[in-house]
Amino acid sequence: MSLGAALLLVTIGFFAGGFGALAGVGGGIIITPLLAIYYGLPIHAAIGISLISVIATSTATSALYVERHITDVRLGMTLELATTAGALIAALVAHQVNRRTLAVMFACFLLYSAISMAKKAWGSRNQQVEPGIPDYTPHNYPLGLSAAFVAGGFSGLLGIGGGPIKVPVMFLFMKVPLRVATATSNFMIGVTAATSAYVYWGRGDIQVSIAAPLVAGVFAGSLLSARLSSKVRSAYVLLLLILVTTWLAAVMIYKLATGGF
Amino acid sequence: MKRETAATDHVLALTLKAGAYTAFAMILAGIVLQYWTAIGSKITYAGLIVLLATPVLRILVAAVQFMRERDLKYVLISVGVLGIMILAYVLGIQA
16 A cells, blocks of 8 residues: 555544544444445445444543543443344344445434434533533433444444444433443443454454554544543534535435445 | 442553553554565554454453452453453354
8 A cells, every 4th residue: 555545544544533532423434434435445344444443442532531430331341241242243144234235224324323413512502511420320221231232233234333322322211421421332332343343354354454544543533532522612523523424424325326335 | 439449440441541552553653664664564463453352351351350349240241241252253253
């Protein structure tokens, strides 16, 4: 690979990892479609590489939240039983799933993420930063575990973290404070993505020459954003990501309609 | 928060940091070195392996910490997660 091409991948990884971590969605939703649309990678290969970037984001950002006791490690560990089971099953069947079907599912997930980010941006327009974490006990484990299983399945199938599924469920139904839910999801996505990444890696779906520069960028972006997160207005980051995900969804739908993938 | 739980968080955060920085440094060094020497791509590959191993390591570390806290329930949960990950690895190799 030429130096220019490698630098471009580092840059893409930097922005995907950085903005993804700031908005709490993970870089996967940007990386998979970018690789599939603009690098012409088969969608399974794009998903495999995206899973590696999800592990990088999780590892880089969750250290800080765990250190500050925002992450609920016990809750995360319990839900990981379900996310890893879902991820394993999904990764095993992913190759039986038609490429175009995966692309359709991905486009739908992009639109869903754009809508959930829009809701988050609208909800946080006048919000002050929560001063501390209120006392809480997680409720409704059966529902939480079921949602985690589904989120894990999407992760293994589409190469995403699954935060937009887990965070609302933990917040709304398990009655976990939003910051704790986000941090715990961040912690979990690395373990979930690793489970399916082992299957993709074993199949030879992960091209090291593309994955390495991308992951280096994701690391740099995530490490930086974890430090900046308290200083950046998340509404602007969300707005930017809403535009990017909507654009990528539109391109994917156009490509699907014209017989691509 | 219990003192033991705070200690668990501290050890886990250290594990995550060590994994992240080691993998990042190796991948970056490998990418730069590959333009001069063949060993570069091997270092990059090893860095990706470190990255892939970090999630397993963090579950192992958590399991040991839960054992120290004498919290059997969470030791079992961690072992369960670890079992699923190992199964994925084994099935992945066969695939």
